[in-house]
Amino acid sequence: MPAARAIRAILTHDGLRLLRDQFLLGASLYVAGCAIALRWLVPWLEAELLRENGFELAPYVPLGVSYFVLINASVITGMLGGFLLLETREERAMQALLVTPTPLSVHLGTLAAVVVTAGFGITVVLSALVGVGIPGWDAVLLSSLLGAPTGFVMALILATAASNKVEAFAVMKLTSIIGLVPVAGSFLPEPLQYAVGIAPPYWACKIWWMAAAGESGWGWLVVPGLLVSAGWIAFLLPRFERAARR
Numbered sequence: 001m002p003a004a005r006a007i008r009a010i011l012t013h014d015g016l017r018l019l020r021d022q023f024l025l026g027a028s029l030y031v032a033g034c035a036i037a038l039r040w041l042v043p044w045l046e047a048e049l050l051r052e053n054g055f056e057l058a059p060y061v062p063l064g065v066s067y068f069v070l071i072n073a074s075v076i077t078g079m080l081g082g083f084l085l086l087e088t089r090e091e092r093a094m095q096a097l098l099v100t101p102t103p104l105s106v107h108l109g110t111l112a113a114v115v116v117t118a119g120f121g122i123t124v125v126l127s128a129l130v131g132v133g134i135p136g137w138d139a140v141l142l143s144s145l146l147g148a149p150t151g152f153v154m155a156l157i158l159a160t161a162a163s164n165k166v167e168a169f170a171v172m173k174l175t176s177i178i179g180l181v182p183v184a185g186s187f188l189p190e191p192l193q194y195a196v197g198i199a200p201p202y203w204a205c206k207i208w209w210m211a212a213a214g215e216s217g218w219g220w221l222v223v224p225g226l227l228v229s230a231g232w233i234a235f236l237l238p239r240f241e242r243a244a245r246r
Helices: 002-020 021-055 059-091 093-097 104-130 137-147 149-160 165-185 190-197 201-212 219-245
Strands: none
Touching: 002 021, 021 059, 021 104, 059 104, 059 137, 059 149, 059 165, 059 201, 059 219, 104 137, 104 149, 104 219, 137 149, 137 201, 137 219, 149 165, 149 219, 165 190, 165 201, 190 201, 201 219
C-alpha cells in the first residue's frame, strides 16, 4: 500500500504543477486550433492545387496528417513528461526520492503511464478534429496506442540531455528530427524503408499510411513498434537515473 499512496501523491503533485504551466496549456490549445483549421484548409488546398496546377494532393494528405497528429501528440506529451522530470531534478526532489523507501521506478512508472495515456487521448482527439486524411478508426486507435510511448521516450531524452527548461527547448529542436525521420523514410522503397524504423514514431505512422491507402496486413507492425519503443526506454532509463543522481 505504500506504493499506492506514493502514486497518488505523485499524481496530485504533478497535476498541480501542470495546471500552473501555461506554456503546455497554450501549446495544446494551439495544436487543437490548427487541427480544426486543417479540417477545412486541406480540402480547399486540394481543390485549388488541382484547379490551378493540376496537382493531385490527395495521395499525400494521409502522410501530412499523420505527421501532424501522431508526431504532435508525442511532442506535447514529451514536453509534459520532460518538464515534470526536469522540475523534479531542479527542485532536488529526485535525489530525495533515491533515498526514500519508494523506489525511483514507481515515480517513473507513474509518469510513463500518464504520458502514454495522455498521448493516446491527444492523438485520438486530434484525429477527430482534423477529420481528413485519417484511416479507419481501428487503424487510428492502434496507431494512437503504438505511438503513445514515443512521448515518454522524448521526455527521457529531454530530462537526460537538459538540466533546465532553457536547455530543454534547445534539445527539443534536435529531437524534432525524430519526427521527420518517418516522413523522409516514407519515400524509400521497401524493405529499405524499414531501416528508419529505429525512430519510434515510424511504425505508428506506417500503420496509418497503409490503412489510409486501403492496404491490409498492417497488424504485424505492432511487434517491431513495441520493441523499438521498449529498446529506447531501456537505453535511456539508466542514463536518466545517472543524470538524476548528479
